[in-house]
Amino acid sequence: MKTTIKEAKHYINQEVTIGAWLTNKRSSGKIAFLQLRDGTGFMQGVVVKADVDEDTFQLAKDITQETSLYITGVISEDNRSDLGYEMQVKSIEIIAEAHDYPITPKNHGTEFLMDHRHLWLRSKKQHAVMKIRNEIIRATYEFFNNTGFTKIDPPILTASAPEGTSELFHTKYFDQDAFLSQSGQLYLEAAAMAHGKVFSFGPTFRAEKSKTRRHLIEFWMIEAEKAFCDHNESLEIQEQYVTHVVKSVLENCKLELNILERYTEKLEKVTTPFPRITYDDAVEFLKEQGFDDIEWGEDFGAPHETAIANHYDLPVFITNYPTKIKPFYMQPNPDNEDTVLCADLIAPEGYGEIIGGSERINDLALLEQRIDEFELDPESYSYYLDLRRYGSVPHSGFGLGLERTVAWLSGVEHVRETAPFPRLLNRLYP
Numbered sequence: 001m002k003t004t005i006k007e008a009k010h011y012i013n014q015e016v017t018i019g020a021w022l023t024n025k026r027s028s029g030k031i032a033f034l035q036l037r038d039g040t041g042f043m044q045g046v047v048v049k050a051d052v053d054e055d056t057f058q059l060a061k062d063i064t065q066e067t068s069l070y071i072t073g074v075i076s077e078d079n080r081s082d083l084g085y086e087m088q089v090k091s092i093e094i095i096a097e098a099h100d101y102p103i104t105p106k107n108h109g110t111e112f113l114m115d116h117r118h119l120w121l122r123s124k125k126q127h128a129v130m131k132i133r134n135e136i137i138r139a140t141y142e143f144f145n146n147t148g149f150t151k152i153d154p155p156i157l158t159a160s161a162p163e164g165t166s167e168l169f170h171t172k173y174f175d176q177d178a179f180l181s182q183s184g185q186l187y188l189e190a191a192a193m194a195h196g197k198v199f200s201f202g203p204t205f206r207a208e209k210s211k212t213r214r215h216l217i218e219f220w221m222i223e224a225e226k227a228f229c230d231h232n233e234s235l236e237i238q239e240q241y242v243t244h245v246v247k248s249v250l251e252n253c254k255l256e257l258n259i260l261e262r263y264t265e266k267l268e269k270v271t272t273p274f275p276r277i278t279y280d281d282a283v284e285f286l287k288e289q290g291f292d293d294i295e296w297g298e299d300f301g302a303p304h305e306t307a308i309a310n311h312y313d314l315p316v317f318i319t320n321y322p323t324k325i326k327p328f329y330m331q332p333n334p335d336n337e338d339t340v341l342c343a344d345l346i347a348p349e350g351y352g353e354i355i356g357g358s359e360r361i362n363d364l365a366l367l368e369q370r371i372d373e374f375e376l377d378p379e380s381y382s383y384y385l386d387l388r389r390y391g392s393v394p395h396s397g398f399g400l401g402l403e404r405t406v407a408w409l410s411g412v413e414h415v416r417e418t419a420p421f422p423r424l425l426n427r428l429y430p
């Protein structure tokens with residue numbers, strides 16, 4: 001019977017064949033332990049000299065790392081392994097030998113591993129991170145489909161910039177100038193006026209010269225937009241969505257969290273509602289904490305966000321930032337016109353901002369004024385202004401960065417390990 005490592009649990013005490021790669025091995029004169037992986041999981045194969053023919057035992061001792069093979073044997077329960085079972089091997093058929101595999105069980109530096117990202121993806125921890133990423137993607141579709149959002153795909157090649165012009169990737173669109181999308185928001189706003197509740201999930205590009213553990217040049221963003229929705233209602237959707245994602249990962253990725261040695265006590269505490277603190281109060285709090293470098297009107301850096309997050313130990317919304325440090329489209333705060341109706345969601349444990357969101361300006365004259373103040377070309381935003389010309393309604397939305405969320409939930413230090421092939425300031429290969 002041909003099966004996989006994951007499905008082998010249904011074949012205890014039965015003989016099966018699995019297509020696999022060898023990741024590591026250990027042997028003595030009488031027994032060989034083969035560490036196997038097949039994409040669905042990792043499992044040990046035990047080859048006992050007395051139970052197999054001489055050639056098979058010799059083969060088991062000689063197999064090299066990352067050789068591909070079909071392996072046949074009986075699945076037996078084993079409480080010491082992650083999965084709870086292993087294989088008592090009967091025979092091995094080599095598919096293709098691998099020699100001098102560059103990534104050996106010894107320690108390699110990160111740059112070396114990143115140069116070999118196409119191979120590094122095979123390792124147990126990297127495999128676990130991608131599984132968690134996959135679960136976040138699955139839970140995202142589940143959440144938005146279950147709550148009545150329609151998926152709308154905004155374009156990648158665009159003529160307008162939602163988040164400021166300094167970080168745009170320029171390209172030629174025949175004889176016109178174009179940019180790679182830095183957010184699908186403006187198009188989602190148009191779609192929300194057609195469908196009410198919409199979301200998107202796609203790649204976004206930021207030519208940011210940032211070399212931090214939170215910045216990628218290309219990342220995936222989940223964005224949602226809702227018509228007839230004020231900022232507070234949007235915050236409720238955000239906290240429900242994030243809670244759903246956290247719970248799904250805790251429930252469906254136990255093995256992966258274990259492999260990553262992720263401490264989950266803090267994740268288990270994540271539940272709605274999330275604490276909220278205004279930007280004004282956050283500045284006061286930081287001053288009390290001894291941050292002398294922060295003045296009202298300045299954006300927070302990573303140390304500021306971490307100090308605020310540590311205080312709550314939960315995801316926390318920082319609301320109502322100063323107008324002058326946020327994009328042109330945000331609705332003014334009626335209680336203080338120097339601030340806007342927006343929030344950043346800061347993840348605990350130092351993972352930083354994972355969501356940016358706001359209520360959008362719905363008044364035509366005000367939006368025209370803001371486009372003018374930001375020195376944006378009104379012609380490229382004409383379609384966006386139309387949304388205010390023809391039946392404008394209050395509406396709000398947000399965007400969650402996938403890779404930062406993967407980093408937080410899987411507990412990896414740097415976002416470069418959360419994308420299969422990360423695009424970084426100094427990396428376009430492999």
Ligand code: 4AD
Nearest residue numbers: 183185215216219223353354355356397398399401
């Ligand atoms: O805060 P940002 O820039 O918000 C927007 O783009 C809005 N238009 C979204 C909306 O309202 N529809 O980006 C949203 C999120 C951030 O909170 C962060 O998680 C992630 O995208 N992000 C990045 N992730 C990795 N690398 C980068 N360079 C990122 N820039 C933003």
Ligand code: MG
Nearest residue numbers: 344353355356
């Ligand atoms: Mg932001």
